[in-house]
Structure formats: structure tokens, C-alpha cells
Amino acid sequence: MQDSVVREMSLRILLIDSLGEEDFAIIHTLPDEPRALIIGLLFTSRLISQPSDVLQVIVKNRLAKVRLADACDLHTKVTDLKPTARLVSGICGPEESAIGVWRACDLPAVKTSYFIPPAIIRKAILRLGEAMQLYQTTGGTHGAALADQDGHLMVHAEDIGRHNAVDRVIGKGLERKIDLSTSFLVSSGRLTSDLVLKVAVAQIPILASISAAVDSGIELADAAGITLIGFVRGTRMNVYTHPSRLTTITG
Numbered sequence: 001m002q003d004s005v006v007r008e009m010s011l012r013i014l015l016i017d018s019l020g021e022e023d024f025a026i027i028h029t030l031p032d033e034p035r036a037l038i039i040g041l042l043f044t045s046r047l048i049s050q051p052s053d054v055l056q057v058i059v060k061n062r063l064a065k066v067r068l069a070d071a072c073d074l075h076t077k078v079t080d081l082k083p084t085a086r087l088v089s090g091i092c093g094p095e096e097s098a099i100g101v102w103r104a105c106d107l108p109a110v111k112t113s114y115f116i117p118p119a120i121i122r123k124a125i126l127r128l129g130e131a132m133q134l135y136q137t138t139g140g141t142h143g144a145a146l147a148d149q150d151g152h153l154m155v156h157a158e159d160i161g162r163h164n165a166v167d168r169v170i171g172k173g174l175e176r177k178i179d180l181s182t183s184f185l186v187s188s189g190r191l192t193s194d195l196v197l198k199v200a201v202a203q204i205p206i207l208a209s210i211s212a213a214v215d216s217g218i219e220l221a222d223a224a225g226i227t228l229i230g231f232v233r234g235t236r237m238n239v240y241t242h243p244s245r246l247t248t249i250t251g
Helices: 034-044 074-081 098-104 118-131 133-138 162-175 193-202 215-224
Strands: 009-017 020-029 054-060 063-068 142-147 153-159 184-187 206-209 227-233 236-239
Touching: 009 034, 009 074, 020 034, 020 074, 034 054, 034 063, 034 162, 034 193, 098 215, 118 142, 118 153, 118 184, 118 206, 118 227, 118 236, 133 153, 142 162, 153 162, 162 184, 162 193, 193 206, 193 215, 215 227
Parallel strands: 009 063, 184 206, 206 227
Antiparallel strands: 009 020, 054 063, 142 153, 142 184, 227 236
16 A cells, blocks of 8 residues: 655754854754744744844755854854753753753743633644644644634644744744734644743743643743643643633633
């Protein structure tokens, strides 16, 4: 019999500015639309603050050459932030706990006054499932989306891993100049501290998933001021942190 499977590639990211170049990361990803993924990853790693910091992206033979503006101070940041590390404990220094990492990053807590009914969260999760066409065909991807206050998906993305899917959708949101502070992010993946940290960097107030949360993700979301919601299924959901952003828990 024949079956449809996901096609992935290993992509090496090389960062370049007028002072030289730095190896950034090797990631396993889908071969399509690498620019949004790269912008999102560099943003959540705090190497760039806006899409215009990326001057050029050239992808050839599984190598992405990314030219950055000199104002990014590439070489200092790569040395000080250790942004290539995939685990939260390596992003900002030798911290072991999620809260220690968040404090080492010196990130502000999310304080936006943003309220939304739980029914809107469920609507966005359902729409994400409908938008994940590659998953429907192969069962081999994760998905993420940025939604507005009516639960409409403004941008969505799929990728091999949940981290890449979130980076892709944040990159798309930045390029389309979406106000992340008045959006919420829905995901198909587990809510771990490294995933929550990406949302904290982006200052997104609500993160919801069909999957489970782990203790480090809950701990970090609580400290970072993020409303964390897991197991969004049917008419039920688990609200772990900052429930005041939901207009009614039973709506």
C-alpha cells in the first residue's frame, strides 16, 4: 500500500553581519517557508527585535545564510545569551529552574489587560485542527496559530516539532505586524517551559493547547504573567495560571 508521510530536512542556520559570521543552529524542519521560521526563532532567542533586523535570507543545499543588521550586535549576543541551546536552561545562562532562566533573561512579566471567554479559546483550537491539513494527511506534524479576540486564526503554521511551529507562527505574526499583546496563541503541543518562554519573549498573554502542561511550564507561566491553558477538548479545559483573563471559567 501507499501512505503519505512528512518530508523533513536538516537546516543549518548561519548568521552573518559586516563583522563576520556565527553558526547559530541546525534544526529539523519542513522545507517550505524557512524565512518565517528563522525570523521567529531569532526573535524568541532575542537575537533580533523586529523582522527588519533580518536583511536577507538565502537558503541553498540545506544551508540558510541569514544577514543581520549590525545593530543586532550579533557576536556579543551569541556569546552572552547562548541562544543556540534548545533547552531553556541554556538560553540565558547556567540557570537550572524555569524561573531562574526567566529572571536571568530579564524579561518583563506580561501585564496586558486582555479578557476572553473560554468559548473563544475552544473555537480557536477547533479552527487550528481544521487548518492543519498536513497533519490530517500524515499525522506527523504539530501546529500553532495566533488568534484574535473572536477566535479567528490570523496566522497559522505546521512543522515537525512544536517549537518550530510556534516560532513559525510568531515569525509570521511579526512580518504581518500583528499586535501580539492583543492576540493569543494556540498549539497542539505539550506546554513545557521552553515553549512558554517563547511566548513570554513575544509578550503574548494567553497560551492554550490541546495537550498537557508540565510543571516547569506552569511555574514559568505563573511567574511570567501568562494565562496557561491545557487539555482544551470538547467543552472542558484546564486553566493553570492567571485565570482572571477568562471572562468566565464555565463559559
